Amino acid sequence: MNVIELNGLHQGYRGKPVLRGVSLSLEKGVYGLLGPNGAGKSTLLRVLATAAAPQEGTLRLFGGEVRTRGEVRAARRRIGWLPQSFGCPPAFTVEDFVRHCAWLREIPAGRIPEETRTALARVDLLDQARTPMRKLSGGMVRRAGIAQATLGSPAVVLLDEPTTGLDPRQRMQFRSMLRELGGSACVVLSTHIVEDLAHSAPRLGVLHGGRVVFDGTPRELADLAHEQAPGDTPLEQGYSVVLGQDTGLSTSSGAHG
Numbered sequence: 056m057n058v059i060e061l062n063g064l065h066q067g068y069r070g071k072p073v074l075r076g077v078s079l080s081l082e083k084g085v086y087g088l089l090g091p092n093g094a095g096k097s098t099l100l101r102v103l104a105t106a107a108a109p110q111e112g113t114l115r116l117f118g119g120e121v122r123t124r125g126e127v128r129a130a131r132r133r134i135g136w137l138p139q140s141f142g143c144p145p146a147f148t149v150e151d152f153v154r155h156c157a158w159l160r161e162i163p164a165g166r167i168p169e170e171t172r173t174a175l176a177r178v179d180l181l182d183q184a185r186t187p188m189r190k191l192s193g194g195m196v197r198r199a200g201i202a203q204a205t206l207g208s209p210a211v212v213l214l215d216e217p218t219t220g221l222d223p224r225q226r227m228q229f230r231s232m233l234r235e236l237g238g239s240a241c242v243v244l245s246t247h248i249v250e251d252l253a254h255s256a257p258r259l260g261v262l263h264g265g266r267v268v269f270d271g272t273p274r275e276l277a278d279l280a281h282e283q284a285p286g287d288t289p290l291e292q293g294y295s296v297v298l299g300q301d302t303g304l305s306t307s308s309g310a311h312g
């Protein structure tokens with residue numbers, strides 16, 4: 056059974072289309088979502104998080120529909136989501152913030168202290184547990200956001216540009232955490248940093264022009280590289296080639312989906 060089954064999603068804002076027929080079938084493991092600014096990555100993640108209902112198309116999570124209020128609520132208990140930006144009351148400490156998220160996710164009260172500690176340890180923020188959120192650096196806020204998304208071992212983890220602001224050491228730690236998460240959950244991660252996905256996402260998708268223009272392994276993406284394509288690594292060059300399809304920069308393609 057696929058954990059996420061999305062079929063023919065059309066989504067937009069005030070009549071302006073953003074996604075034009077996106078279909079995705081995802082099982083356990085890490086799926087990396089790439090695409091240029093405005094491609095619709097966050098829009099897609101919002102639909103998968105059930106924060107926006109599909110305007111056209113169907114979403115099934117854990118083998119079931121998510122249309123009624125009860126179905127959405129049940130699904131959300133099993134979804135961890137790091138949105139691109141999130142707010143938090145200024146007086147909240149890091150621990151308050153993560154505990155509050157645990158409460159919102161309806162994690163049983165008795166489990167919240169333990170789950171909070173585990174989540175903070177996962178992103179190396181235990182020492183900052185009592186620091187007010189407003190005093191954290193941008194990278195630390197991002198790590199607190201990642202921590203709350205992993206609370207309670209969710210079956211689906213949706214991470215919207217999680218590595219923004221992380222320093223190189225934290226980025227490496229994040230990659231190994233991602234591999235660990237992917238062992239037990241369906242993780243969808245959007246990023247602009249192609250190399251973040253090279254060793255941690257066995258499968259990648261590229262959104263462009265409202266559609267999935269590539270769906271395959273990092274190796275398959277790198278195999279599309281050619282010398283003239285912009286990029287410092289074969290993966291980046293393959294990504295450029297896929298994006299160049301529409302502008303005639305390249306004729307090669309491994310795209311499907």
Ligand SMILES: Nc1ncnc2c1ncn2[C@@H]1O[C@H](COP(=O)(O)OP(=O)(O)OP(=O)(O)O)[C@@H](O)[C@H]1O
Nearest residue numbers: 068069073090091092093094095096097098099139
């Ligand atoms: N709430 C909104 N109201 C109106 N338009 C929106 C809204 N959210 C996103 N958009 C528009 O939808 C398009 C897709 O945005 P989205 O944030 O999903 O793309 P993205 O791939 O995540 O971009 P980025 O990489 O820059 O974060 C953009 O043109 C954006 O301006």
